[in-house]
Amino acid sequence: MNRSAPVPRAPVSIAIPALALASAALCLFAALPASAGNVAPLNAPEPVQLEISGKVYSYFPLESGSALRFAIDGPVTFEPILRWRFDGDAQAADVDVEFLLDGAPLLHQVFRASKGKVSYPDHPDATAGSPVRVPIDIAGGTHSVEIVLHAPETGTLDVNPVIKPPKALPWKIAWRLEAGVAYDSNIFRYTDADVDDFIDGVDAEDYQAEYLDDVRVEPSVDVYLVRERPGRGQTQVRLSADGRLATVNGEKSFVKFGARLKEIATGVGYGSLGYEAIPSYHVRELYDVDVTSGDRYRPCEFRKHSMRGELGTDRLLPVDMVLGGRYEYMGYNQYFVEYDSHAWTSSITVIARPVRGVRVDLGYALRRLDARGYDETIEESGVSDDSDIDYEQDEYRLKVRWDVGRVLGYRTALTFGARLAERYYQTSKSAEDDPYHAGREDTYWTFSGRSSHRLAEGVTFEAFLEHRRRASESERLEELGVDKDYTANRVGIRLIFEGERFLD
Numbered sequence: 001m002n003r004s005a006p007v008p009r010a011p012v013s014i015a016i017p018a019l020a021l022a023s024a025a026l027c028l029f030a031a032l033p034a035s036a037g038n039v040a041p042l043n044a045p046e047p048v049q050l051e052i053s054g055k056v057y058s059y060f061p062l063e064s065g066s067a068l069r070f071a072i073d074g075p076v077t078f079e080p081i082l083r084w085r086f087d088g089d090a091q092a093a094d095v096d097v098e099f100l101l102d103g104a105p106l107l108h109q110v111f112r113a114s115k116g117k118v119s120y121p122d123h124p125d126a127t128a129g130s131p132v133r134v135p136i137d138i139a140g141g142t143h144s145v146e147i148v149l150h151a152p153e154t155g156t157l158d159v160n161p162v163i164k165p166p167k168a169l170p171w172k173i174a175w176r177l178e179a180g181v182a183y184d185s186n187i188f189r190y191t192d193a194d195v196d197d198f199i200d201g202v203d204a205e206d207y208q209a210e211y212l213d214d215v216r217v218e219p220s221v222d223v224y225l226v227r228e229r230p231g232r233g234q235t236q237v238r239l240s241a242d243g244r245l246a247t248v249n250g251e252k253s254f255v256k257f258g259a260r261l262k263e264i265a266t267g268v269g270y271g272s273l274g275y276e277a278i279p280s281y282h283v284r285e286l287y288d289v290d291v292t293s294g295d296r297y298r299p300c301e302f303r304k305h306s307m308r309g310e311l312g313t314d315r316l317l318p319v320d321m322v323l324g325g326r327y328e329y330m331g332y333n334q335y336f337v338e339y340d341s342h343a344w345t346s347s348i349t350v351i352a353r354p355v356r357g358v359r360v361d362l363g364y365a366l367r368r369l370d371a372r373g374y375d376e377t378i379e380e381s382g383v384s385d386d387s388d389i390d391y392e393q394d395e396y397r398l399k400v401r402w403d404v405g406r407v408l409g410y411r412t413a414l415t416f417g418a419r420l421a422e423r424y425y426q427t428s429k430s431a432e433d434d435p436y437h438a439g440r441e442d443t444y445w446t447f448s449g450r451s452s453h454r455l456a457e458g459v460t461f462e463a464f465l466e467h468r469r470r471a472s473e474s475e476r477l478e479e480l481g482v483d484k485d486y487t488a489n490r491v492g493i494r495l496i497f498e499g500e501r502f503l504d
Contacts, residue, residue, distance in 0.1 A: 165231070187488075233263070233264045280303055467490075
């Protein structure tokens, strides 16, 4: 078997999280409530027509001593319009209407009905009274509202069961669960030359991994708390956990945690603040110049914390714009403390929708990373002989999303992405002290594609692929590219489960 081929089986401890996520998602999906905002009569007679300003509206007649019942999916504001029906020369009437919510008395509406000018096309001798509105807040879920006419003892009250969104909906919980698997052709990001030597068995003792490619199980969960203000905006709090569980090279497994607060003003824009953390990430075994004898390779690992803020427009301009800023801290293990770094990134993205169903994102980001550059307390970065990974980077991004429509009966969307990053290392150290960073420039290319297919309400299947390359050049080290250039490909599939439920 080729040494770079992944083992085709996953340890049970890794496969269980994905299966558990999928099972939980199916249970949650099955428990989803009906959508809010529907009203249906349960025992209403045939409606009558009223002509108002040239338009015809349907009202349900309610006779004295009887009741109308409606099933309503909340959360909504139920605001029925009440009009007393006048026959002949009658001019006024005292009306007493009782409302019951889920069988329990809620309120009495007593009003003095006056004759209006609204006519009944099917009852030319009748005239509808002036409208009276009775707003009732309905919580989430399905509820019944009963309307009982107590007075007058005879006559008809016509009812139009109007529903409206409330000024602010109750908090709801939404979730997104993913169960995915992906193959990575170069999980340690070894150089192209190293990969060739590894496959051919050349200098095998220099490689700390038994396999260079791998299969990762990729479970993730996002939980949202959402407060909507229909037509005005939304408040959103998100908590997330994203796992990358390698099935062969277990040291390459890691988990990312995140939290974000987002405030949206409909038709204006949004602002967000977010935090992310990776408790531990293994890069690979790296050559440590501080080791003077024996095996000079040491595991390189870091922990990462980042804060991000964004301000974006929401259909306010001909094209939308997003401004972003991010701060990151990377703290390395004891073998590579000279790599401890702080990074600042500022970005701008322009979003255009040239035709229906197509969205184009164009972005630019400027990133600056400042590293410690020394590993002993008596040293300073300027006089240390340790590596200095300070750099400045220009990054350009393009993403195109096309909502294709239905393909083989499934709603389909295609997404294509490209990224170009040019990194310029800033160390002032000599090529003798820091040969891999002095005068170095790196160029990164990333190309990606994704195909999304909506299998059912709340269930999506995705297939994706990604190609990455790095090319390094140095004015002081001609053969740097041999030691640093790499190519990696990633391909995979995932199932996505989504749902929501009001918390009232």
